[in-house]
Every structure is written in C-alpha cells, then in structure tokens.
Amino acid sequence: MLRIAFQQCAVGVPSIRITGCGTFLLAERTPTQVRYFDEGREAEFFSSTSELVAKASTYLGNRERLAKVAAAGQTRCLNSGYSWRSIMRRDLERILNS
Numbered sequence: 001m002l003r004i005a006f007q008q009c010a011v012g013v014p015s016i017r018i019t020g021c022g023t024f025l026l027a028e029r030t031p032t033q034v035r036y037f038d039e040g041r042e043a044e045f046f047s048s049t050s051e052l053v054a055k056a057s058t059y060l061g062n063r064e065r066l067a068k069v070a071a072a073g074q075t076r077c078l079n080s081g082y083s084w085r086s087i088m089r090r091d092l093e094r095i096l097n098s
Contacts (some may be wrong), residue, residue: 026059026069
C-alpha cells in the first residue's frame with residue numbers, strides 16, 4: 001500500500017504521526033523539520049511548487065526508494081523518542097522536578 005502525506009507546518013504532531021506509522025513524509029522545508037529528520041533519508045522536504053512536483057514524481061516513480069525513506073523515518077521516530085509515551089514522560093519529569 002502506498003501512503004504519502006503532504007504537510008505545511010514547522011514540525012509537530014502531523015510530522016511525527018506520519019513518519020511514526022511508517023508513511024513517507026513530503027513536507028515544506030523548515031529549519032525545525034530538517035532538525036528532526038535527515039532530508040532524503042528519513043523524509044523529503046520542498047521549498048517551492050516545482051521542487052514539490054519534482055520530488056513527488058521521483059518518489060512515485062521509485063516505490064522502493066519511497067518505502068526505504070518511509071521506513072527510515074519510522075525508525076528515527078522510534079529511536080529518537082518521538083512517541084507520545086516519551087513526550088509525556090519528559091513533560092511529567094519536568095513538572096515533577098520544577
């Protein structure tokens with residue numbers, strides 16, 4: 001099954017949900033996005049309509065590469081603590097330690 005998500009925001013819940021469930025992320029490039037994900041390996045980003053079209057065409061023509069990037073994005077989420085459990089744990093620790 002092919003799952004592709006397009007997103008326009010800095011980074012946040014949508015990016016984490018998209019990659020966390022193993023879906024390929026193609027989102028607007030922001031400084032925050034590129035801090036969370038390695039561009040071209042764990043997610044793809046664009047800065048213009050022409051770049052969006054070019055990258056979408058590239059990945060739609062190469063499903064194997066698309067699946068590899070989607071899997072790497074999911075691994076990044078799992079290994080970097082981009083889960084609700086990890087986020088809640090960190091927030092609760094901050095609250096309890098303040």
